[in-house]
Amino acid sequence: MLTVLAVPAAISAARRWGLLDHPKGWKRHARPTPYLGGAALLCGFSIAAVAFAESSDLLWLLICSVGMCVVGTLDDRWGLTASLRLLATVIAAVALWDVGLGWSIFSSDGANLAMTVVWVLAVVNAINLLDLLDGAAAGTVAAAAAACAAVAGVFSDVPIAVLALALCGSCLGFLWHNLRSPSRIFLGDGGTMPLGMLTAVLIEALPWGRTSALAALSGAVLLCGLPIFDMTFRIFSRLRRGDTLLTAGPDSVANWLHARLPSARWVALALGVGQAALGAVAIGAADLGGDALRMAGLVALVLGGALVVLLDASGFGRHLIADRPPTGRRARTTGRSIPLIEVSNDSG
Numbered sequence: 001m002l003t004v005l006a007v008p009a010a011i012s013a014a015r016r017w018g019l020l021d022h023p024k025g026w027k028r029h030a031r032p033t034p035y036l037g038g039a040a041l042l043c044g045f046s047i048a049a050v051a052f053a054e055s056s057d058l059l060w061l062l063i064c065s066v067g068m069c070v071v072g073t074l075d076d077r078w079g080l081t082a083s084l085r086l087l088a089t090v091i092a093a094v095a096l097w098d099v100g101l102g103w104s105i106f107s108s109d110g111a112n113l114a115m116t117v118v119w120v121l122a123v124v125n126a127i128n129l130l131d132l133l134d135g136a137a138a139g140t141v142a143a144a145a146a147a148c149a150a151v152a153g154v155f156s157d158v159p160i161a162v163l164a165l166a167l168c169g170s171c172l173g174f175l176w177h178n179l180r181s182p183s184r185i186f187l188g189d190g191g192t193m194p195l196g197m198l199t200a201v202l203i204e205a206l207p208w209g210r211t212s213a214l215a216a217l218s219g220a221v222l223l224c225g226l227p228i229f230d231m232t233f234r235i236f237s238r239l240r241r242g243d244t245l246l247t248a249g250p251d252s253v254a255n256w257l258h259a260r261l262p263s264a265r266w267v268a269l270a271l272g273v274g275q276a277a278l279g280a281v282a283i284g285a286a287d288l289g290g291d292a293l294r295m296a297g298l299v300a301l302v303l304g305g306a307l308v309v310l311l312d313a314s315g316f317g318r319h320l321i322a323d324r325p326p327t328g329r330r331a332r333t334t335g336r337s338i339p340l341i342e343v344s345n346d347s348g
Helices: 002-017 037-052 058-077 082-098 109-130 136-154 158-178 189-204 213-223 225-241 253-258 264-288 290-313 319-323 328-334
Strands: none
Touching: 002 037, 002 158, 037 058, 037 158, 037 189, 058 082, 058 189, 082 109, 082 189, 109 136, 109 189, 109 225, 136 158, 136 189, 136 213, 136 225, 136 264, 158 189, 189 213, 213 225, 213 264, 213 290, 225 253, 225 264, 225 290, 253 264, 264 290
16 A cells, blocks of 8 residues: 555655656567556665564665665666676675674585575566566566565564565555556666566575575475576576567566566566465475475476476577667677667656
8 A cells, every 4th residue: 555655655756756668679568658667666665674573784785775775766767787786785795694694504604605696686686577567577576576475484583584574565556556458657677676676685584595596496496486487498598599688678578478468467466376375385385394395396306397498499589680770699600799788667
């Protein structure tokens, strides 16, 4: 409800400051649409977290979330280099690990810190890449956060459960406006970056120490399985066809679904249901123990890998080769030089 109430103010501010996503290229929305959906979502989450969560590390979590929102919003408005966005994400990951909101599944602090940085970078970028259609990223994160809250309940971790429920509720409040026809507001990088960071941190901060490192990582991947699968498919597919990894494009699993479902709402629902199913597996496995988590992770790895190969074999994503000049390996084999293009926001 708090996010629902915050969105109109965010829309007004975005229009006043020129923070609009204009239709261009493969972005097909009908009119310029305000960003700052992430700021509204973060406002709702922060108020709920302060009101209901009792965590000594909450202040640092909110500070890093706001910082990621600011960096993403600057990128939406003026465009930042990929290296600067990555640096900001790494700094946030290190700061949160230092206050106890990172991985603690290895005996070595260095290994835990490295795993925290890699995990946060992976999840932030996976959520960002999924933000191609209305409701895709927020709907998926809502399902992931709900499952995270349930796993926290299994482990009797009340603070993480409360924070995860606050994140889930904030995403649902944002979807109330985002899934209108036409959409009233987009997340933008100012939304996907803090959303990805919060998702990553809540999952890694669960008390996985009661299980082995492999079991913990298996549960974590299940709780964020769909965005990770989507990112893995895009990387595998682009490497296979010799395309660059540094440009945005409509070759996400969300686009594959959009070509087969009636509307973006159906895509958001399908993605949310898919992530909810993976979350349900994680909940059941966490309740059964480490062996079940490891087995579930192994099955998910095999099935996910098979789906990546099958989806790539279907030829999806090759339309990008016809739609733009050669890049990556294709540019080298044809002898054509193409300037490097930074990743742009995929919202809308």
